Structures are given as C-alpha cells and as structure tokens.
Amino acid sequence: MTFPRIAIAGAGLSGLACARVLQLHGLEVTVFEQESAAGARPQGGTLDLHGDTGQVALRTARLDEQFRALARPEGQQMRGVDPHTAEVVMDDTPDGDFRPEIDRGQLRGILLDSLSPGTVHWGRPLADVTRAGRLTFADGVSEDFDLVVGADGAWSRVRRALTGVRPEYSGVTFVEFGLDDADRRHPALAALTGQGTMMTKIGGRALVAQRTSSGHIRCYATFYAPEGWATGLDFADSTAVRDHLLERYAGWHPDLLAYLREHDGGFTHRPLHVLPVPHAWTSTPRLTLLGDAAHLMPPLGVGANLALLDGTELATALATAPSAEEAVRVYEAGMLPRSIETAKACASGLHDLLSDDLRSMAA
Template sequence: MQKTIAIVGAGLSGLTLARVLQVHGVATTIYEAETSATTRAQGGLLDIHEETGQVALRAAGLYDEFRALVLPGEDAKRVVDRHGTILFDRLGDPGSARPEVDRGELRRLLIGSLPPQTIKWGHKLTSIRHHSGGYDLTFANGSARADLVIGADGAWSMVRPLVTPAKPLYSGTCFIEIALAAGDPRHRTRVAAIGSGTLIAAEPGRGITVHRYADGLVRGYVALNKPEEWMRSIDFGDPAAGLRRVAAEFDGWSPLLTAFVTESDAPPLLRPIHALPAELTWDRTPGVTLVGDAAHLMSPFAGEGANLAMYDGADLAGELAGQLDTEAALAAYEKRLFPRSSEIAARSAQNLETFYGPDAPQSVVSVFDRH
C-alpha cells in the first residue's frame, strides 16, 4: 500500500515536490497556512539556473511552460556609488542561461499543474506528533495523519524541530521593501536612471536596490546593517515619516537615489535577513525530512534560494518514486542535500558581507565582473 505523504507548505519547494511525485504517479497532499493562492504577493523576479531550477522544471514536465514565462533581457545590472556615478553597466542577455521570471507567475504555473484537491488551503500547522504508525498533524482547523511528513514550510518551519533544534539567526542586515507605481510622470527621471533591469547602489553598511519592470513598475528594497531592535523601533504607522527616517541613514547620497525611498508607494515592510547555519545537518529521523528554506534558509545574495528549493523538491521526489524503501530514499536525498546546501549557503553569506562590507561598492562590481 502506498504511504501517505504530507507536504507542509505550498512554496516553490513543496509544489515542485508534489508535481514531480504526480508525474511519477505518486499522490500526496500539501497543507498550506494561507487561505488561497492569492493571499499574499509573491515577491519579485527570479533568475532560474540551468543546473538547478531548470533541472527541477524539466523533471516536473513544465519546462516549455516555464520558457513561456521568461522575461527576456530582465537580467541587466547597473552598479552606482552614493552619488549615482555608474561603476558597472551590463545590458540584459535575451539568451541568458539564467532567464528571469516573475516568482508569482512561476508559483501559479506549479499550482495549476496539480489536481485541485492536492492543496489544502487555510491549514495552519499548530502541532505535530510522532507515533509508531507515523505522524499526527494538528491544524488550526482540523487534523490529519501521515506516514511521511516533508517540511516545506519555510524559514520558521514547524516541522524542522522534529529533526534539529537549529533556528534561523538574524544576519545583521534588514531590508525594507520599496516601490514606485508605473506611469507616474514624476518618477520619469529616476526610473530612467535604473537602466533596463536592476540598479544597485551600495556603500559600507547600506544600499538601495531597485528593479525596473517592462510595464514601468519599480520594486526593490533598502538594505541597512542595523540591530534588529533598531529596525523595529521605526514607526511605520505613518509610512512617509518612517521612510524619511530610513532615508536619513543615506545622508549625503544623491537625491535621485534617496527619492526611491522617500517617494515609495509601497507599504514599507521590514524584511530582516535570517539564515540557518551554513553547515547544518541532522541525523536521519524516521519518516520526516525538509526541503527549501526549512532545510537551508540563507540570504538572497547567491541567487540560489528558489532554485535550490525547487531542486530539493525534484530530487526528493525522484528518490521517493524510485525505490520502495522510504528510509533509504530519505537517506539518499539528505546525503546529497547537506553538501550542496552548505556550499551555497556559505557563498550566500559571503556575498552578503561583500555587498555591504567595507569595500562596497567596488566589491559589488567585482562580484558582477566575475560573472
């Protein structure tokens, strides 16, 4: 009899896992805390890598559909100093091996590839208990049992404590989301300064990064190396006043750059950057494992988080579908998971220091020169 598989979390890793299992004829159920696919905005662009994310999409049988979502030339990069002086400028490559897609569109593709009953929306996990026959999962609105539980529930995973006591730690860098609405003539000059893709302005301890979309929308974030308590002391009850306080940390910067902050149209959401230890491993725990951020939360500065998440899902699904011994499948998956995630997480942490470290912005230029 086929084992009952519960996936906790309908992010990219959980969705890819469920889709690849489906391709192999293995049914599963995803339990997601959000009430629907449209409850929350899904963030900006992702560059999907040939050796990870694209491998997963091929395994999911969705590669052609993914190619239809690609935004040609969106990988353009421009690096400037605090005065707006251009230090690096690279046009987008329509034939890039790491094409850009909108994260929300990619998630919708994966959701649409699954039978409607696969995802149980509005199922927030409140507790999970192991017993000899498997696991009992309790949700805010019900319960379920499963032989195998896979934690795809992100940074603050409820499943992770079953295998390790490790918790994410604050990296010292916090993002504040910013955006400018498309089509506003007041923003024409600063939008033009971005170039055709992403503008990165950085110096030690701070930076402003914004991306220009084809429809004129600008989205990005302010980055500050500050204690988490300092960031949370800013009162964004009055968004304009809160953003002015953030902009004050960029004293002496070009007004063309600080205007991205003071004139932002978006709710100024705080995004403290947390990470799990790069070298994290755990002992084989019967009937449970982790994928994506639940397994290897890292900063976004290697550009690998989403790619690795999808690759985890496809890799684990292949193991589960390929052999009858579930424990052997989980062990084989984790044997590959630990070294690949450790290497990428270490690189991500190093890149975070590079972007806002003592040698910025020249250190940022060096990163892009290497690529």
C-alpha cells in the same frame, strides 16, 4: 512503489515542485498551506532561475515551456550606480539566457496550475508535528502520514520536530518598498533602473531596485543594523519610515534618494534571518525538509533555485527508491552537502553585498 499518505507542509516553490513531480509519477500527495488562498498575500519580487539548478528542476517537472513563455532574459541586466553621483559605473547584461528572470508569483502560478485539483488544502496552519508523522492543525484535527515533507519556510514547524534549530538574525536588514507603473509615473527612475537590477552602495548601506514583469519596480534599502534597530519606528507610518531612511542615506545623490521620496504605498521591514552553517540532521524515516526549512540563506539569488531542485530531487527519489526511508536518505545525501557549501558562500556573499565594491553585486 506507492505510499498511501505523503503530506507536504507549505505551498511555496519547493513544496509545489515536489508535489508536481510526485503526481507525474502517479504518487498521491496532499499539500497543506496556512494561507487562505493562492492570492492571500503578495508573492514577492523577481527571481533569476539558473541553468544548472532551477531550470533543471523545471525540466524535471515538465514545466520548462510554461516558464519560457513568461521568463524575461533582459531581466539579467545588472547595473551599478555611484551613490554620490548617480553615474552608471557598471552595466552588464550576460549573453544568452542562463539566468532569465521571472516574477515569483508567476512561477508559483505555473506550479499551482500543474497540480491536480484539490491537491492544495488552503487555510490549514499547523500547530504541531511529531517525528512519527502526525500533523496537528490549528483547529485541533490530527492526521497521520507515512512521510511529512517540511516545505514550510523559515519558521518551519516540521524543522522544529526534526532538528529544533531556529533561524538567527544575520545583522542585516531589508526595508522593502516599490514604485508602481514606473515607466509612466516615474520615468527617470525607470531609466536609471534599466531592465533588470540596479544597485548602489557604500558604507554598509545599499539600495537595490528590480524590475518586474508588470512595470513595477521593487526596491530594497539594505543595511547593517542591530536586531532592535526599528524599536519605536511605526512601519504603518510611511512618512516616518521614509524620513528615517532619508536620514540614514543622507549624502547620497538626490536622483537615488528619489526612490525613497517617490515610493508608492508603504514600507515592509524584512530583517534577514539565516540558519546556522552547517545545518544537518540524522535521517528520520517519516520527516524531511525542503528549501528554506532546510537551508535558510541570505537572499542572494540561489534560495529559490535550490528550493526547486530540492523538491524535484526528493520526488524523483520517492518515485524510484525501494522505500520511503531509502528515498529520504538518497535525497538528503545529495541535498545536505550541496546546501552547506552554498550557505557558506552566501554568508560571505552577504558581506560582499554591502561592501563598497559595485562589482560585487550578489543581490
């Protein structure tokens, strides 16, 4: 079975995984991405790929060997630190490599390199999508497709055409910052972080630090806040943001506040938005969704894994079902119940993340 025109909106993990498996099966696909190039912006921190989801997807995509060459089993270490004493009170490194870490940018690079040249059309932001499979781009050009796959993230335009549902603010916000060349420039913080993830938390506030493969430590100040909490705070003014956070985390041990004091570069505001649970729709022949476009959840270690699995399962269904319409139904029949149950667990896990229990380290 072949389809003359399959379009994927978005060159994130789910869209690229889908494109890879489609091409393995000899199906043609075009990926449209609004960013101008693969390196147009940083790709975020590190991901733990689970043995029963993300790694399954990479084996389906025949990219397991490339993943293993870059994965960091030592990155599974989870360390809990007392916020008042900076004492390590929990240090856990699982046996084996069920959830090895890999930088998101490295994983995206593996997927991009696996595609036929010209598969991804960069600098093609969408302006409109119809349920009939018509894409209209920001430059006014329109194209029709037999199937449009929405892998275009939290604020998906394909989802807007399919369900009209928009993400809602979760009540939790992240402020991201980092430490460069940590082992050399910030040795005490590098030692406290360990080889994987360090977390400390109390009173609805958390501080998370994660190693990446480059020696960078990516940090997140995480706390409950009303949606407009940052009104009047200029995130271009790093000193003002740092001082605000130091006040918010007042009373914590100086060794932990050093993450904020010694930060390199600026701060990025990342308010946490989620889709309502359940988020489902009546199957439509020409549109479907992957990843965050389908099930935007709190970032508790499952989103990227489900996104990869979504992409490979849809592509496999398209390669084996008698029609695109049947393939979409088969894919959604498996994906929707799975994502709804996971989203319920993540909603609970978000509150565990900010509980005072250092063993509930769901980050």
